[in-house]
Amino acid sequence: MQLVARTNPVKTLPATGGQVLRDVVGVVAIAALGVAGYFLFPDNLALLTRLIALALLALSLDLVVGYCGIATLGHAVLFGAGAYAAGIACVNGMTEPLTLIAIGAIAGAGAGLVMGTIMLRAHGLAQLVLSIAIVQLFHEAANKASAYTGGSDGLAGLSVGPLFGVFEFDLWGRTAYLLGLVLLVVVFIGLKFIVASPFGMLCRGIKEDPIRIRAMGAFVAPNLLKMFVISGFVAGIGGALAAISTQVVGLDSISFELSANALVMLVLGGIGTLYGAIVGTIIFMGFEHIVSAINPFHWMTMVGVLLIAVVIAAPQGVSGLFDRLWSPAGRGGRS
Amino acid sequence: MNGVFQVDNLSKAFGGLTVSRDISITMKEGARLALIGPNGAGKTTFVNLVTGQLRPDSGTILLGGENVTRLGSVRRVRKGLVRTFQVTRLFSDMTPEEHVTLTVLQREGRASRILSRFFNDSAVAGEVESLLDALGLLEVARRKVGEIAYGQQRLLEIAIALALKPRVLLLDEPAAGVPQSETPRIEQALERLPPSLAVLMIEHDMDLVFRFARHVVVLAAGEIIFEGLPAEVAANSKVREAYLGSYANARQHA
Numbered sequence: 040m041q042l043v044a045r046t047n048p049v050k051t052l053p054a055t056g057g058q059v060l061r062d063v064v065g066v067v068a069i070a071a072l073g074v075a076g077y078f079l080f081p082d083n084l085a086l087l088t089r090l091i092a093l094a095l096l097a098l099s100l101d102l103v104v105g106y107c108g109i110a111t112l113g114h115a116v117l118f119g120a121g122a123y124a125a126g127i128a129c130v131n132g133m134t135e136p137l138t139l140i141a142i143g144a145i146a147g148a149g150a151g152l153v154m155g156t157i158m159l160r161a162h163g164l165a166q167l168v169l170s171i172a173i174v175q176l177f178h179e180a181a182n183k184a185s186a187y188t189g190g191s192d193g194l195a196g197l198s199v200g201p202l203f204g205v206f207e208f209d210l211w212g213r214t215a216y217l218l219g220l221v222l223l224v225v226v227f228i229g230l231k232f233i234v235a236s237p238f239g240m241l242c243r244g245i246k247e248d249p250i251r252i253r254a255m256g257a258f259v260a261p262n263l264l265k266m267f268v269i270s271g272f273v274a275g276i277g278g279a280l281a282a283i284s285t286q287v288v289g290l291d292s293i294s295f296e297l298s299a300n301a302l303v304m305l306v307l308g309g310i311g312t313l314y315g316a317i318v319g320t321i322i323f324m325g326f327e328h329i330v331s332a333i334n335p336f337h338w339m340t341m342v343g344v345l346l347i348a349v350v351i352a353a354p355q356g357v358s359g360l361f362d363r364l365w366s367p368a369g370r371g372g373r374s
Numbered sequence: 375m376n377g378v379f380q381v382d383n384l385s386k387a388f389g390g391l392t393v394s395r396d397i398s399i400t401m402k403e404g405a406r407l408a409l410i411g412p413n414g415a416g417k418t419t420f421v422n423l424v425t426g427q428l429r430p431d432s433g434t435i436l437l438g439g440e441n442v443t444r445l446g447s448v449r450r451v452r453k454g455l456v457r458t459f460q461v462t463r464l465f466s467d468m469t470p471e472e473h474v475t476l477t478v479l480q481r482e483g484r485a486s487r488i489l490s491r492f493f494n495d496s497a498v499a500g501e502v503e504s505l506l507d508a509l510g511l512l513e514v515a516r517r518k519v520g521e522i523a524y525g526q527q528r529l530l531e532i533a534i535a536l537a538l539k540p541r542v543l544l545l546d547e548p549a550a551g552v553p554q555s556e557t558p559r560i561e562q563a564l565e566r567l568p569p570s571l572a573v574l575m576i577e578h579d580m581d582l583v584f585r586f587a588r589h590v591v592v593l594a595a596g597e598i599i600f601e602g603l604p605a606e607v608a609a610n611s612k613v614r615e616a617y618l619g620s621y622a623n624a625r626q627h628a
Contacts, residue, residue: 205595237479238488244465244476251463254425256451257480265486 062231068152069227073220077213077333088284092118093220096279096297097316098230099147102270104302105311106234107263109244110167111158112298113174114246119181119269119293120150121278126194127187127290134200136208136218140279147275148268150177155267159260171245174295181293192358193289197282208283215284222280223317226273230313233269242266303342307349309356377402377436378572379455379542382431386423394430395596401542405572408587408604410580412616416596417576419462421546425457427448437577438541454541458531460550460576466520470511470530474502477537502537509533509563524607525556531565536567545575549582553587561585592616 076087096118103109124146125139133139154173161169181188188194201207206214233239239263244252249259282288291297300323308319326345331338353360377400386394393416401407422428424435435443437451442450453623454590464473479485493499506512511528514522519530528548535543542543549560557579564586567573577583583590584604592600593605594616607613 088626144580170517225491233488236490236493237476237492240468240472240476241480241485243468247465247467248463250467251459254451254457254459254463255477255480255534256448256456257446257485262486269488 041079058235066224066228066231066348069317070224073223077216077220081211084216084322085284086328087206088216088219089215089281090320091223092281092284093263093275093301093304093324094157094223094320095226095280096274096301097308097320098226098313099272099274099277100301100305101275101310101316102230102234102266104305105313105315106239106242106246107266108308109158109263109267110163111170111178112167112295112302113154113172113177114270114301115293115295115297116151116174116177117147117150117274118278118301119177120271121147121275122282122288122292123181123188123278124275125279125282126197127238129197129199130194131284132165134198136199136202136283138200139199139283140222140276141182141213143279143282144272144275147271147273150273151269151271151277152264154271155264159263159267167353170298171295174298175295176218177291178293178295182288188288188290191290194282195287197286197288199286207285212284213282219284225281226276227313227317231271232311238262238265247254276342297353303346307346307356309353309358309360312356312358314361315356315358318361319356322357377405378438379405379617380436380573382434382436383423384420384423384430384435385618386419386428386430393596394423397593397596397598399432399574399591399598401572401574403572406586406588407572408583408590409574409576409593410492410578410583410590411593413464414595415593417593418546419596420593421457421544423575423604425455425544433567437462449533451538454539456459456535456538456540456542457544458535458546458548462524462531462551464519464527464530467517467518469516470522470533471528474505474533474537475499477534478502481538501532501553505533505537508536508566510559523556525552525559528552528560532563540571542572542574545573545577546557547576548579557582558577 081086096114099117100111100114103111103114110112121143125143128142129139133142158166158169182190184190185192199208202218203215208214239244241257242251245259245262252259280290281292304319304323305316306319307322308317309315323342325343327338330341334341349357355362377399378492381397381399383444384394384397384593385392399407403586409420410415419428423430426445430443433443434441437450437453440453442453442455445453475492475498478501484490503512508513509532511526511529511533514526519527532545532548548564552560560580564575575583575586587604590600590602590604590607591598592613599616600610600613
């Protein structure tokens with residue numbers, strides 16, 4: 040009798056069940072939002088495709104910042120590596136779009152391996168400074184290697200072949216947008232699985248207390264490096280998507296500015312949830328689009344004001360705010 | 375049979391300050407050893423030397439007859455030398471269930487897997503449940519650690535250590551910071567530790583030491599000044615001078 044009473048309460052897993060349901064709802068919402076964007080803004084699909092590419096960058100950054108606790112202001116290196124790799128491959132005759140995405144992903148992962156190996160040597164502030172140094176170096180390298188990258192003029196003349204041999208990358212950017220949306224949804228689902236895996240839990244633990252993780256008998260650096268490579272893979276997909284959709288790769292895709300913007304997006308949306316990365320990108324890009332039309336000179340000021348407001352009013356980011364509204368009982372009603 | 379855990383002539387100095395001098399300890403399977411000493415005696419340094427956070431200047435550490443002196447802390451844990459922390463080191467956003475599950479998965483070499491679910495293995499879940507049950511943590515298994523009582527957090531530290539199936543367990547002040555009302559639960563948990571496990575406990579609470587330990591080592595100024603049965607400790611004049619005097623003072627302040 041006592042045995043029954045004792046084993047009953049824990050055997051089932053209601054907590055994870057609820058989480059799965061929420062994630063299904065979340066993924067459906069992202070897909071629905073994407074499809075709605077397709078029909079609501081048919082003239083702005085190029086902008087929306089760029090939004091998706093940057094959302095992939097922000098997601099990739101969230102893996103490193105939100106799940107591993109590594110501060111970086113150089114994440115555009117991974118994005119730029121994907122963009123340039125896809126661009127250079129395309130100019131050299133490899134025009135199949137999915138192959139280009141794969142090339143971008145692998146290049147991003149490679150860049151993640153290099154950048155992670157260097158950055159994980161340092162901690163805290165030194166690590167942050169290192170990330171800035173790395174992005175500046177890569178930026179300068181891309182600038183100097185103009186024979187391959189087009190230097191400051193950018194790498195132009197990408198003529199991407201039709202998707203599956205059927206769907207041309209048209210002037211309206213429909214194909215690019217839908218390809219991007221599918222990539223985003225697939226990547227998002229994949230990342231949700233990764234952060235919910237034992238490895239994802241381990242990284243969360245490392246973020247909170249690496250000494251505790253070592254005392255559990257797990258190595259810290261190899262696992263962080265692994266996450267860096269995964270992060271590079273995702274950012275590389277974003278970079279390749281940007282290259283394919285705009286048919287140009289500019290130096291800005293491997294810049295400090297893009298890195299900092301990605302971090303701003305992530306903080307706006309909320310770190311460590313994956314949703315925050317997407318929400319933050321939408322807010323940032325939407326804000327940029329609307330405010331820069333009103334006042335093209337001072338829109339960054341407005342972004343600054345918005346950022347301050349969010350950090351003070353909702354330190355968990357906007358998605359954290361949603362979270363609290365979604366489950367009002369969540370805070371007090373747990374017990 | 376030789377000891378499962380043997381420390382020989384361990385020494386460490388920081389600059390001119392010797393914090394550990396020629397420390398030798400042998401523990402057999404099932405040992406219950408308490409390491410006591412006044413503040414600054416070098417107890418925590420000893421734990422850090424033994425677990426690999428610090429490198430000794432000289433001396434050797436043998437675990438099950440194997441020399442682990444040159445190994446890093448992670449490898450020592452994997453060989454069965456496990457510690458708990460004096461100040462709880464837990465992940466405040468995770469539940470006890472998640473802590474122990476992660477530890478069990480890590481012990482089985484599955485904690486770095488990407489293509490697997492965290493809560494999907496019934497064998498792991500069963501082991502986690504019985505561990506939490508043994509330490510009386512089942513009812514808070516699904517609460518965030520930041521929300522449970524400090525005494526329960528201390529018990530979770532022990533649960534995590536046990537989940538690694540250690541051969542030697544170092545408990546760094548398991549009752550530190552725990553309110554009086556909760557110490558009996560810690561004591562109970564210590565009594566129920568696997569009988570074959572060799573346990574070394576560092577503790578300030580003398581009641582706990584006398585009840586738990588079958589063997590006591592007293593450290594003062596980095597040196598072992600006494601080794602013997604708990605009943606003999608109080609009678610030893612060296613110990614009285616070095617330890618109990620200052621301990622009595624410390625107690626007045628607390």
